[in-house]
Amino acid sequence: MSNDDLSDGAVGTVIRPGDPEWESARRFHSGIGSPAAVIRAATVDDVRGALRYASAERLDVMIRGGGHSAWGGVPGGLTLDISALDDIEVDGTRVRLGGGALWGPVAHVLAERGLGISSGDTASVGVGGLTLGGGIGWMVRAWGLACDQLVGAQLVTARGDVLEVTDASHPELLWALRGGGGNFGVVTRFDFEAHALDGVVHAVYGLDGDARPILRVLRDLLAQAPRELTVTYMDVPAMDPNAPAGATITAVWAGTDEDAARAALAPLAAAGVSELEFGVQAYPDVLLEAPEFDPEQPMPGFVGGNTLLRDLDDDAIDRLVTFREQNPASVAFLRSLGGAFGDVSQGDSAFPSRDASWFAMAGAFDIPGMLDDDARAAAESAWAAIEAKGTGVYGNFVPSTDDTFAERIYSPETMARLSAVKRQWDPGNVFCRNHNIKPGPDGHPV
Structure with a gap:
């Protein structure tokens, strides 16, 4: 895929250093980044195209939703901004949230329906980053972590494949998404089971x-x-x-x-x-x-x-x-x-x-x-x-961007299991700008 292909609309809006929107595009909630390029994805197909490009060009990918992560400040790589994927759909107690949705708007929509999901403490935090990291919030004792309420997800792999992830279809991958971070793909939709909450x-x-x-x-x-x-x-x-x-x-x-x-x-x-x-x-x-x-x-x-x-x-x-x-x-x-x-x-x-x-x-x-x-x-x-x-x-x-910090977060047993999932879905470690789980031979950490 050539640089010309990056500008044909198949991967969203591409912004590079020197472009008129560059200064605003490289800013995120917690800082100012200096990636090789920023792609603003508005559809799942945009995400697929961006990831195929990143894989072909051997570019690391940093996924931006709410933009609170310190990893946005690490130079280089491709920043994939999915904040436009912010749909909120409610069907009974089943809630489907775009990967770029923020908890504040989500909480307001749910409150109008007498519902709630245990989110974090901050309205501007992204649904994606909080949930994939676990999600300790005000309802943690009542309902558990945000990830405990996750019942499914739509995920785009490093190769650009779109998966519908559930406990029935991909149990080990959904297990990893419940606290293993953004190591395994771009989650373009989160499916939650909400709770009755009148205040x-x-x-x-x-x-x-x-x-x-x-x-x-x-x-x-x-x-x-x-x-x-x-x-x-x-x-x-x-x-x-x-x-x-x-x-x-x-x-x-x-x-x-x-x-x-x-x-x-x-x-x-x-x-x-x-x-x-x-x-x-x-x-x-x-x-x-x-x-x-x-x-x-x-x-x-x-x-x-x-x-x-x-x-x-x-x-x-x-x-x-x-x-x-x-x-x-x-x-x-x-x-x-x-x-x-x-x-x-x-x-x-x-x-x-x-x-x-x-x-x-x-x-x-x-x-x-x-x-x-x-x-x-x-x-x-x-x-x-x-x-x-x-x-x-x-x-x-954790504000550290030390790429070995995951070893302090997870036990050796959990690391080995996460590494096996990583090897299956991101063997090239495209998604490494996070608390990184490295794919190793036979699923063992390297």
Whole structure:
């Protein structure tokens, strides 16, 4: 396929460096990329043509939906923008979403029909990236991960073949799509089974002083709480544009029963927190609006990470709070798991650590003049001690573009199984601009 073939309309809109639309085309939600070319695909046939071209020209492919991934900033390769594939179709409780759809519009359409799908926390996040990476959201204890609600998909392989993927037709491939990332093809349509949802109870509590005793109460509360309840703890500095400064606990109850939600949260309310918000909201209204990348104020580096904790013991709580105390420009975050998340057997999806009860994250912002070499090393060491207590890593919250990072996300057994699927559907590793699963001989990682 020649360069002339790239411009004949069979692969969508092709944009190269120097073209009038280049500057806008190479921008994505979280940064500015410098690929060899950008193809904006408006149809499945566009995707097929683009992938045949990429395979023939030996170009790596980066798939862009919502555009939040740090992989959009890796130079070279072909960026395949599928954001125009954003159809939302609802048939009873079966929901079919285009691979480029965003969770905010999806949540609004579903709310109008009294339905919901457990998505992430942010309206502008893409359905594709979140789901393929697992998808921890506000309904994780009620309904599980986003990928747990995935019942089928339409996928275009590296060769340009279109597959209808279900548990009956391609069980191993659908298993891999439930948490294995964008390693196996371009998902142009996701099929979900939605849940009845007439609204949520949303509560926010403020914390002053030492957070340790409050977090112990929160941990003990969630050990016995109804699965309708999911909570987060977050402590952020004033510089973070994603949330108000300070320490808060946010709770979402799946449903509109305010009395049940208040009863479940009673131990927390009695622990001395201040109630800032409490009431019924539409589910779309609890999703955040993350600001887009501003080249005048680029985000600083991040020294830290995330981990999936089997137990949130006193030591883990102390280490997380201490990390935040010792690094003034830092963030600490916890999200409750368990419930429906833990109902899924480890072997039934590629997502790691189904026995985890909490997701934890902490990081110091690497701001010039604030973190010297000693402070950076101290933050790295403090985070390493927290991560060592965990049993896995959530890939969707990893800003690293290290192509070996997948080995920290998945167990050797899961890696071997994913590698076998990769070998079958992408033996040339065209889809490598992600937390990459490398195809190996006989399905073993290389």
